[in-house]
Amino acid sequence: MSTNNNIAQARKLVEQLRIEAGIERIKVSKAAADLMSYCEQHARNDPLLVGVPTSENPFKDKKPCIIL
Amino acid sequence: MGEMDTLKKEADGLKTQIEAARKAVNDTTMAAVASGVAAAPRVQLKNRKTLKGHLAKIYGLHWSADNRHMVSASQDGKLLIWDTYTGNKVYAVPLKSSWVMSCSMAPSGNLVASGGLDNMCTIVNIKAASPKTLRELDAHEGYLSHSRFLSDTEILTASGDTTCCLWDLETGKQKVIYKSHVGDCMCLAVSPDQNSFISGACDSSAKLWDVRDGGCKQTFIGHTSDINAIAFFPSGTAVITGSDDCTLKMYDLRADQEVNGYQDAALNAGVTSVSLSSSGRLIFAGYDNFNCNIWDSLKAEKVGVLSGHDNRVSCIGVPDDGLGICTGSWDSFLKIWN
Numbered sequence: 001m002s003t004n005n006n007i008a009q010a011r012k013l014v015e016q017l018r019i020e021a022g023i024e025r026i027k028v029s030k031a032a033a034d035l036m037s038y039c040e041q042h043a044r045n046d047p048l049l050v051g052v053p054t055s056e057n058p059f060k061d062k063k064p065c066i067i068l
Numbered sequence: 069m070g071e072m073d074t075l076k077k078e079a080d081g082l083k084t085q086i087e088a089a090r091k092a093v094n095d096t097t098m099a100a101v102a103s104g105v106a107a108a109p110r111v112q113l114k115n116r117k118t119l120k121g122h123l124a125k126i127y128g129l130h131w132s133a134d135n136r137h138m139v140s141a142s143q144d145g146k147l148l149i150w151d152t153y154t155g156n157k158v159y160a161v162p163l164k165s166s167w168v169m170s171c172s173m174a175p176s177g178n179l180v181a182s183g184g185l186d187n188m189c190t191i192v193n194i195k196a197a198s199p200k201t202l203r204e205l206d207a208h209e210g211y212l213s214h215s216r217f218l219s220d221t222e223i224l225t226a227s228g229d230t231t232c233c234l235w236d237l238e239t240g241k242q243k244v245i246y247k248s249h250v251g252d253c254m255c256l257a258v259s260p261d262q263n264s265f266i267s268g269a270c271d272s273s274a275k276l277w278d279v280r281d282g283g284c285k286q287t288f289i290g291h292t293s294d295i296n297a298i299a300f301f302p303s304g305t306a307v308i309t310g311s312d313d314c315t316l317k318m319y320d321l322r323a324d325q326e327v328n329g330y331q332d333a334a335l336n337a338g339v340t341s342v343s344l345s346s347s348g349r350l351i352f353a354g355y356d357n358f359n360c361n362i363w364d365s366l367k368a369e370k371v372g373v374l375s376g377h378d379n380r381v382s383c384i385g386v387p388d389d390g391l392g393i394c395t396g397s398w399d400s401f402l403k404i405w406n
Contacts, residue, residue, distance in 0.1 A: 003072075006072065007071055010071075010076065011075060013079050014075055014078050014082065016248060016284060017079055017082035017083060017086070018082060019285070020086055020284075020286060020287055021085050021086050023286065025089060025090065025092075025093045025322070025323055025324045025325075026093065026322045026323055027093045027095050027323065028095055028096055028097070028098075028320070028323045028327055029096045030323075031305070031306075031320040031327060032096065032097075032098045032101035032102070033101060034305065035098075035305070035327075035348070035365075035366070036366055038301075038302070038303045038347070038348060039105075039347050039348050039349045039365070039366060041347075042302070042346065042347035042348070043347050043349060045346065045347070045390075046349060046390055047389075047390050047391045047392075048111070048113070048345040048346070048350055048386070048390060048391075048392070048393060048406060049109070049111075049345055049347060049350060052391060052392075052406050058136070058152075058153045058391060058392075059116035059117050059152065059392050059404050061117070
């Protein structure tokens with residue numbers, strides 16, 4: 001019974017590997033260039049990269065000034 | 069035993085084939101390609117808000133699509149929904165089981181989900197007169213490690229039973245079961261177009277799935293321990309994983325392989341959580357050693373650190389508008405930085 005289970009599992013693994021072996025792959029140079037390009041295109045709109053002006057910072061603490 | 073031997077031989081042959089195909093397109097490194105790019109600026113983010121209210125370890129957090137509200141889960145047995153602009157708690161949802169491991173909020177903001185060692189995913193309507201349990205999704209045979217809503221009618225879950233599942237919230241039943249991992253599933257992330265999702269597991273692999281047909285399309289290997297955290301690069305063409313092996317990796321989906329690794333000889337703490345800034349240039353990773361390190365995703369250099377928690381950073385998230393980052397910790401606090 002457990003032998004049949006093992007065989008079923010082994011068959012499934014082979015099936016899965018066949019699917020994965022069959023996919024198309026692009027060159028790493030193209031993939032990396034595209035990722036770089038995406039970062040560059042979106043950099044100026046990335047608040048954590050360029051900073052958030054105080055006046056537009058929704059998380060800034062709106063405490064009144066305290067004279068110590 | 070004849071068939072087992074044949075099958076094993078065939079599997080080994082296919083693995084070799086895949087490795088060769090990956091090598092064939094591996095014509096350069098990300099480091100080489102990114103050498104011409106200006107270094108990311110040294111990132112110094114300030115702790116703008118500390119959200120206090122939980123009484124025990126925080127295990128999960130998830131931003132609302134409105135960029136302002138957020139749900140957090142703690143083993144004090146509560147989900148808290150926060151207005152992060154004011155720091156106020158808007159709703160408190162008591163949990164039947166306090167052994168919660170994750171939480172999420174639907175894009176509509178109407179529903180929240182939580183689950184953990186009770187093996188269930190509980191869906192609560194927070195917009196009802198008082199928070200009301202809508203569904204208890206009960207079919208996983210192991211703990212619920214992660215969940216993400218696709219809409220108010222569908223949710224994806226990842227479980228310690230090694231499967232992920234798509235549920236129909238109108239019927240409370242499983243629609244699709246994703247079976248292929250051979251270790252506990254620890255995390256999942258949905259692609260920007262919602263047609264696929266990725267999962268990370270204790271078998272050290274990450275898998276890309278077709279949401280609708282349940283098929284595993286690709287498997288990414290290389291980590292040497294549990295993958296605890298996973299996120300899509302904003303273009304949807306790459307995936308970042310964080311592992312107990314103390315490293316993060318970037319896998320490109322179209323090249324079908326690891327294209328960058330983020331590690332430091334000095335770092336020997338596991339990665340618990342990961343999130344990216346809106347351009348994808350910055351990777352925020354929470355570690356067991358109480359810190360969150362900020363990595364340049366292209367040059368694989370550390371460009372900053374968020375320190376301030378007194379215990380493990382267990383969860384991290386950046387809202388859709390990218391205006392800040394929230395860290396959640398076993399020290400019971402959530403901190404917002406920008």
